[in-house]
Amino acid sequence: xxxxxxxxxxxxxxxxxxxxxxxxxxxxxxxxxxxxxxxxxxxxxxxxxxxxxxxxxxxxxxxxxxxxxxxxxxxxxxxxxxxxxxxxxxxxxxxxxxxxxxxxxxxxxxxxxxxxxxxxxxxxxxxxxxxxxxxxxxxxxxxxxxxxxxxxxxxxxxxxxxxxxxxxxxxxxxxxxxxxxxxxxxxxxxxxxxxxxxxxxxxxxxxxxxxxxxxxxxxxxxxxxxxxxxxxxxxxxxxxxxxxxxxxxxxxxxxxxxxxxxxxxxxxxxxxxxxxxxxxxxxxx
Numbered sequence: 522x523x524x525x526x527x528x529x530x531x532x533x534x535x536x537x538x539x540x541x542x543x544x545x546x547x548x549x550x551x552x553x554x555x556x557x558x559x560x561x562x563x564x565x566x567x568x569x570x571x572x573x574x575x576x577x578x579x580x581x582x583x584x585x586x587x588x589x590x591x592x593x594x595x596x597x598x599x600x601x602x603x604x605x606x607x608x609x610x611x612x613x614x615x616x617x618x619x620x621x622x623x624x625x626x627x628x629x630x631x632x633x634x635x636x637x638x639x640x641x642x643x644x645x646x647x648x649x650x651x652x653x654x655x656x657x658x659x660x661x662x663x664x665x666x667x668x669x670x671x672x673x674x675x676x677x678x679x680x681x682x683x684x685x686x687x688x689x690x691x692x693x694x695x696x697x698x699x700x701x702x703x704x705x706x707x708x709x710x711x712x713x714x715x716x717x718x719x720x721x722x723x724x725x726x727x728x729x730x731x732x733x734x735x736x737x738x739x740x741x742x743x744x745x746x747x748x749x750x751x752x753x754x755x756x757x758x759x760x761x762x763x764x765x766x767x768x769x770x771x772x773x774x775x776x777x778x779x780x781x782x783x784x785x786x787x788x789x790x791x792x793x794x795x796x797x798x799x800x801x802x803x804x805x806x
Contacts, residue, residue: 522598523560523569525766526718527759528590528709529605531556531572532752538563538760539570547596550796551588551637555580558593563760566767569597573705581683582704588634591712596799600772601656602713603762604722605755607748608677608701609685609730611694617747620669620754621701621724622660624652625676627694628707632681635708637715637797641790643783644715651710653719655773656766660721663761669754675700677724679707691732702730716800719774723758725751778804 527533539561546557559570571590574580594602608621615621638644664671678694680686682704686694694702701724713720727747729736778801786806794805 523567524598524600525566525763526569526571526594526599526602527605528571528573528594528602529755530574530607530752531576531578533570533572533605533755533759536561536563536570536756536759538756539568545597547593549589549592549596551592552586554589554593555585558597560597563763566763568763569594569599573709583633583681583683585705587709587712588637591709591716591718592637592799595716595718599718600775601653601719601766601769603656603660603759604706604709604720605759606703606706606722606724607727607751608703608724609728610726611678611691611699611702611730611732615672615675615700615726616670617726617728618670618750619672619726620664620758621672621675621677621726622657622664623677623701623722623724624657624674626651626707626710627676627678627697627699629678629680630707633708635711637712637800638782640793641784641788642793642797644778644781645783646711646714646777646781648711648714651714652721653773655769656719656721659762659765659769660723660758663758663765664723666761667754667757669758672700675724677706677722678702680704686731688731691730695732701726714774714777717772717774717777719772723755725755727751
């Protein structure tokens with residue numbers, strides 16, 4: 522069983538430090554995950570990797586089956602989930618190549634399946650503080666050890682995509698004080714909370730969003746160079762983070778759903794109980 526999970530790009534599949542590699546294909550009640558889980562160990566600690574877009578980047582952000590991905594990670598024992606996410610910068614002082622360990626989200630997605638609790642069961646989970654403070658601090662410390670230029674905190678605007686923002690939208694998000702913009706971390710973070718997994722994000726800045734006057738002059742080669750460097754840095758941060766997470770004790774997200782289920786237990790359909798047993802079986806009798 523893997524206590525630690527990583528969601529990110531397929532480049533993380535090439536983690537040099539990962540030993541005892543094996544693949545596990547997981548069937549879920551919510552359909553197929555983006556790919557097989559890559560299981561292995563880092564420093565003796567079991568880790569599960571899942572490329573959210575699939576290997577070869579086959580699924581756009583709106584097509585990712587977030588529910589299946591999070592269910593699959595939970596089913597193999599994941600309690601702490603590290604999200605590695607490419608983002609655009611909304612602030613001048615957040616440069617390409619920097620990392621933001623975010624602490625808040627603004628959800629601008631639409632039409633994505635965003636909850637496990639429907640079809641006869643209703644759950645309202647607390648989400649005021651969407652990022653696990655324990656895991657976030659571990660990532661901050663690990664970024665420092667890896668030599669990354671890291672920003673402590675900031676709001677991640679999650680847009681629908683796959684097209685990027687208009688300039689008017691980009692400037693609106695800047696006026697809200699948001700720090701970065703991406704396309705994948707919601708409903709991912711919400712589903713992690715519903716599955717009682719601690720969740721935190723390494724927001725890897727690839728470029729400035731279109732508000733920046735130099736945005737249109739950025740070449741594909743420049744973006745690829747930053748992406749390559751970001752993948753290398755993310756691997757280093759994860760290597761530093763894994764033993765810290767392993768020593769962190771119980772996940773602070775455990776118990777998140779204990780008082781969140783509103784539906785009377787005898788009215789919950791049996792198929793919903795079966796589908797959710799891996800997530801909250803202890804609350805369903």
